[in-house]
Amino acid sequence: MEWHPDKNKDPTAADKFTKINEAYETLGDPERRSQYDKFGYTSAKDHRQQSRGSPFGDPFHGDPFEGFFHNFHNFKFNFGGSGFTDSFIEKNEINMRVYETKILPESHQKPYILYAYAEFCYECVNLEPVLERLFKELESVGKYLNDEKLDKFLDGWEDNHMRGVFFSPKEEISAMYLAPAFYYKSFVTFGHVNTNADDVYKTLKRFNLHSGHKSLLMFNEDAQSPVASLSMQQISRSTIDEVIEANKFLLLPRISSQSYFEELCPAEVKAKRKKLCIVLISKKAEESERKKFRRYLRKSMFLNNERVRFTYIYEETQSNVIQTLNKNEDTENKKTMKNVVIIWRVERNHLSYEWLKNALTKEEDIYNLREELEGRVQQLLNSDQSLAFKTILPDFHNEHSLHLFIRILHRFHNWGERVLIFVTRTPDQKRVNLYELTPDSYDTLVLNSDAGLTMVVLINDESGSKLLSKFKDIVLPLTRYSGLSFSFLRLESYIGWYQHLLEDSVGHKVRMENININNCIGTVLALNGIRKYYYIYQPKKARKWIRQNNKNVPSAIGMFDSDENSDSDQDSRVILVEELLDGLLDWFDKVFDGSQRKIRITAWPDLRAV
The missing domain is CATH 3.40.30.10 (Glutaredoxin)
Known part of the structure; x- marks a missing residue:
């Protein structure tokens, strides 16, 4: 109780007392403690929201729909809340402060994997599930x-x-x-x-x-x-x-891939130093054969001989290898009864081999097999004699999925050209490719888009030409990024789509039947079609900032104001269409640096149904 403000007159006592309480709460709550260990604070999202700055004196902070629904104060938009879970990557996001104060100092004793990504990077979206499996694999x-x-x-x-x-x-x-x-x-x-x-x-x-x-x-x-x-x-x-x-191999390991084959049966060119692999061909269901072979191995004179390795392969999964080894056998009955082969791997897949005459099928077979096997192996080890046949084996089938690191490298290789284009593409200085969002283009630009973000500016017929001209000027520097697309939506035709989008964003708890189109023009949406979230730039917030800095600009119209209670149409034009997008470039910066809030939805509205 040393820092209790009632007992300590230090002006900083209250602040320190609060921090001490928060520390105890964090230590006592496993979830909050885990968040603190990971991020350096107890709520990564709260910290990111509190740490954002604004060149406009905070005009874009808080709920981006604050003021839209002033008659519905109990409803909030979904910023990754209940029912809208963050992705694996988003749950593990850190900022520069956490990196400098926690990750970097601890990296001298504790290994970290850092992954940098962009919200508008389609390749990152494809890579994310692979990374998630990798991290889960590391955890296990x-x-x-x-x-x-x-x-x-x-x-x-x-x-x-x-x-x-x-x-x-x-x-x-x-x-x-x-x-x-x-x-x-x-x-x-x-x-x-x-x-x-x-x-x-x-x-x-x-x-x-x-x-x-x-x-x-x-x-x-x-x-x-x-x-x-x-x-x-x-x-x-x-x-x-x-x-x-x-000790990385079992007593009787299975050759389950080419890499296993190369590890278990190392190549040796010189005949006097040849290394031998004794391979049992076994069906998956024939565990009894493998048990017999193991019992023999535990007593074998070659158990600890570095030049002899015992192993087995599955007949079902390595059929190509077995067919190659059977080419020199009598296969009139289309099947040989022999199931133990001696292999000397000379070079990569070049080998010399021969089958043992005695097969391992019954319990008593082990005695005949042991006598033949040990006599022949002893003879081969003590001479430069070769085996009966030579062949070139096909690669063994990989019975395991590729290692995650290799899969990631393969993906990077496949995407290399696309990533290079993404990084090196230069902007077209003469024009911006701007598409109208219609039912025909909606699938390509949003639902099935392979771009990271589609930027959509909302216009009406009266404001269209001026808004689009301003919008093109602002986004021209962004055309260097192939992860971005640019489009516009005519509100006279598709205000219903925008209405449904907003309703979905509040969990359909509010009906928005009286949206004033004049208050929506100049709104810009950044849509991520694959991940089902979007960012919103609100001209209403921009108007407030403009009004605070320009006394000649009239008051903005309320979202649910009726036409009779709203400012006149003349006043709407005095707001000046060209000024509606004045804060857009700074908003883009917030989107790209991750400080702008995402609004999650369950599904994209159907543009054809409105």
């Missing part, structure tokens, strides 16, 4: 484990991944663990155990681990005991990498 690199979850995690090896478990006395996974976990995620699935948690006692006792130490355990198909373990007070990153690299 390390699974949080306890006594209850551990066994299920270790039994998940059938996805062809080893299991690695990090132990540390911290709730969050440190970068020292997260970085190698992501690097090896194509081969190993990782989990994390907080050794200070209450629900990990059985796990620590099971593997005889000290709660104060940092540990790493690696598991293959045998979930009862790790194939490698590392435990000490401090572990170096290089030591972690060495342990993972030496």
